[in-house]
Amino acid sequence: MSKTAFINSPLGITKIVGDENGVSIISVLSEGEFSTKIPNELQEAVSQLQEYFEGKRKDFDFKINPKGTDFQQKVWQELLNIPFGKTMSYMDLSKKLGDVKAIRAVASANGKNPLWIVVPCHRVIGTDGSLTGYAGGLWRKKWLLEHETPSYQQSLF
Numbered sequence: 001m002s003k004t005a006f007i008n009s010p011l012g013i014t015k016i017v018g019d020e021n022g023v024s025i026i027s028v029l030s031e032g033e034f035s036t037k038i039p040n041e042l043q044e045a046v047s048q049l050q051e052y053f054e055g056k057r058k059d060f061d062f063k064i065n066p067k068g069t070d071f072q073q074k075v076w077q078e079l080l081n082i083p084f085g086k087t088m089s090y091m092d093l094s095k096k097l098g099d100v101k102a103i104r105a106v107a108s109a110n111g112k113n114p115l116w117i118v119v120p121c122h123r124v125i126g127t128d129g130s131l132t133g134y135a136g137g138l139w140r141k142k143w144l145l146e147h148e149t150p151s152y153q154q155s156l157f
Contacts, residue, residue, distance in 0.1 A: 001019060002017050002018065002019050002024070003017070003018065003019060003039035003041050003042055004016065004017045004035075004039075004042075005035040005038045005039060005042045005046055006029075006032055006033060006034050006035045007034060007035065007038075007046055007049065007050070008034055009028070009049070009053050010053055010143070011028055011136070011140045011143060011144075012028045012029055012030050012031075012140075013028070013029040013030075013031065013032045013033075013034065014026065014027070014028055014029075014049060014116070015027045015028070015029055015032075016042050016045050016046060016049070018041055018042055018045065018065065019041055019065075020041055021063070021065045022062070022063035022064045022065030023042065023045045023062060023063065023064050023065065023115065023118070024064075024065045024066055024067055024114060024115075025066075025114045025115070026045070026049070026114070026115045026116045026117065026118055027114070027116050027136075028116055028136050028140065044062040045060075045062045045118075048060050048061070048062055049117065049118075052117065053147075055147070055150075058084035058085075058148075059084060060118045064115055064118060064119070066113075066114045066115050066119065067114065068109070068112065068114070069109075071105065071109060072109040072112055074097065075093070075097065075106055075109035075110060076109070076113055076115070076119045078093060078096055078097055079093075079110070079113065079119050079120055079121055079123070079124070080119060080120070081096075082120055082123045082124070084120075084148055085148045085149045086123065087123045087124070087125045087145065088123060088124055088125070089124070089125055089126060089127040090103050090106060090107050090110070090124055090125075090126065090127070090132070091103060091127045093106055093110070093124055094106045107124075107133070110124055111133065111135055113135075116136065117144065121134075122134060122136075122140075122141045122144040122145060123145070123148075131145075
């Protein structure tokens with residue numbers, strides 16, 4: 001039986017759903033209540049997401065169990081290969097998956113990613129470098145990319 005937790009994040013309330021087989025959904029909501037008790041099955045995911053937002057974690061190793069078609073699973077698996085702090089274009093992602101003509105299907109599967117942040121669909125951008133489409137809103141995509149590539153430039157004044 002699935003358990004659900006709601007935690008605070010800099011981008012809104014994060015909803016986490018999963019069971020003993022792994023986390024199946026992580027999404028962001030604009031409003032809602034936080035969970036007062038985190039189910040055992042979700043504690044590792046909650047802890048790792050909090051570490052990510054605090055800048056202390058770059059990858060996740062809790063058990064995931066996203067639901068989708070075989071093609072979607074293949075796309076999501078490839079997204080997991082995009083390193084922290086890096087981006088990839090939809091075209092390059094399609095090439096990696098072996099079919100540049102599948103760019104629209106790849107973009108669609110990317111948009112249906114049920115594991116916000118953990119399967120890093122936010123790291124996929126337009127060929128021209130633009131922040132194209134993002135289910136959570138482009139401002140969140142921009143925040144995530146900036147969070148993963150912080151500027152070390154110090155102010156001179």
